[in-house]
Amino acid sequence: MKHLKNIVIIPARGGSKRFPNKNITLLGGIPLLEHSINYAKTNKINKIVVTTDDLKIKEIALKNGVDVIDRPKELSGDLATTVSAMKHVIENVEETFDNVILLQPTNPLRPKRLLKEAYQKFIDGNYDSLMTVTRNEQKLGKIVVDKFVPFNYKIGQRSQDLAPLYYENGLLYITKTALILENKILGENNYPFIVDHPFAKVDIDTKEDFEYAEYLSSKRK
Known part of the structure; x- marks a missing residue:
């Protein structure tokens, strides 16, 4: 059986309008970026690469012994895609690599065995891609002409009786390299790997998100 080669890519731009310098802000004493680097190191990965346009981020990555690809300006703006x-x-x-594993630095907390279990599912099912998802427990609706219109429930319905809906939590993605070269992260044969864990709610875009991550991180210790 062919031994598959896997590369972890950690995209970390320097610019962040809602939370400046978030990727180098210290969480639990180490930069946010470093949490994803350390997580990748605990798994059997052929190569770990940080892609960035920021010198401070580059220094942190190199200090941690991982490779860096300098991201050009045209791929670093607010409209640039991952x-x-x-x-x-x-x-x-x-x-050359068979598969790409995406770890976003804005999701610094991940269950210890998540990547190992998700990767095994990806391989066993021969999927094109895998994404992590978490079940939504909220009663959602739309505002239409100043009126609230329930979307996933009926007024008076118990929250535990909601039809199961899931959201993309961003903890990790696994994709065949060929898809990435076609500008796709998810393929048609994509597996939604369900994660039922408090860490799935951590996606840092604001200072408030960061403070919640600090709380969970302190509780974990």
């Missing part, structure tokens, strides 16, 4: 940065990495590393 997949464009991932494709740029694949096109600029010397080796």
